[in-house]
Amino acid sequence: MKKRLVAVLLSGLFILSACQSGDGETELAGSAQGTTYHIKLAGDMPAAQRDGLSARIEATFDDIDRKLSNYRDDSEISRFNRLNSSDWVPVSPEIARLVDIAKQVYERSEGCYDLTVKPLFDLWGFSKHESRVPSQEEIDGALAHVGMSRVEVDLAGARIRRLDPAMQIDLSSIAQGYTVGAIADLLDSAGIHDYLVEVGGEMKVKGRKANGQPWRVAIETPNPFTREVERILEMREQQGMAIMTAGTYRNYFEADGQTYSHILNPKTGRPVTHHLASVTVLHDDPTWADAWDTALLCVGEKEAAKIAETERLKVLLIYRDEGKFVQHASQAFISSQEPQP
Template identity: 30%
Template structure:
């Protein structure tokens, strides 16, 4: 079978089109935010309005980063981490609900997704410098402080408490999707009728392109990216992809992904990429990581139980597998 990889392909027309005698234009900006590549695209009456909308989106992403960043010592997240094992920390309603949703995803994925993964000691390196695998003891010690059940939430006081000193939470596996959703919501509230937010592969859309056509994503062959395996329309929907294309470890002929199972401390194996389709980018982001960790069969079974969510998995042999709601022939 040819080598296939899930790649997000967004074809955006940058010209003006007549639509009900009104000219609409597509305006796009690519920039680095939250330490990663963001693409903000809006459909607007003219370029000036489009760029104003994009600046509003940038401001919203920057605001979210200041709230959830564990690198900013003044962020709410850093305050939670600093007070681990000491005292509960009162946080904004917005952050409280994000952590609450993250804990629920941890429960349905049996801990495969866990924001307390940030407590993990870095015993694995994916820069080509490792000449031996970590010992069993090192690995066990590295995950000793991880556990979503140790994140205590008090809804009445709106506080978050990490039970053990040295615990940390991080939003690396959900934060980009959260930011994409919040930016989309803000722009819709500002009257932007259509657009696309792409947070380094965590993508959400609303409305249609300036032509009136649906936004499309493609499953393509990375060795021949002009040949699309299958097109999938996304309407008022989102998609997120987790993959091991760039960061992985080769040791004694075995490939280890940079995505580590927080329950065992070992890198995942057997999957090359996972793409999740759902209404919200936040959920897509979290579940893409979880399915990567759970594995192909168990992961697809899990997604088949969640209404409104679908998955495409490319396994270690570059074969494509999908949940029941994805309709295309993967034997092409």
């Protein structure tokens, strides 16, 4: 169900190490969760402090992977998925919270956001890059074990259960947003309040750059053949803002003249067929933003626009119309980009 990648940094490429950038900012970067991360901090930082912070960041990534990764057999969520049980199962508070948020977005997105779509994702071959068009009989068989409404969560008690023990929960469509938030929280706890955190294209910015200017983020044109800037956002909200973008245009395959997106509708078991190519969500909580961008990408441009207004979400939609890309911004998004007095 995961999308990737679309928000890009205007400052260019980061080097994969910790260093001073030469402009009064400190950069930390590396690899984690099967992707890369880049962190910019306003102000110079002594080497010993940088090294200590880098170690804490790496430890945070490792802790999240041990709990949320569907690609590690020893992770907590993988162990949960192997349990052939419909009983309540104690889980880490992080997992309970992510499932609770996912259920809320599921209910407010016409059931289009669903953490249990893994059997469909596997069936279409997106999990292992072995794409194929399954039969309707195969799709129906997978759909029998898909449905977020059959997952229950006890947030206060930190436990979850599946009414169908064969169901699997895949957190990949929300875990990266949670990760961005966890790293941002770490920086806050370290007394750092002017930063940009990016993990696999997902971001949160807070405060200002070292030169006092707002952080600037470029949204990529949703074209699979080019890397062009579609729109530049100035992040004037200094208390912290996540920028999450989902797209249909990087992960797809073609068969018999038809294009199949990796964004699957959990109600039909098939890839979406609308014209929405990219969704960018601005939100103070990266976890919610990560869930919403996938949900809105699933429902399509018309319903996404309606939901964005109903939920008062800051959303930028980019969709195809007669061979051209068209932008649609929610009222909350427009207000967020207006110059402040």
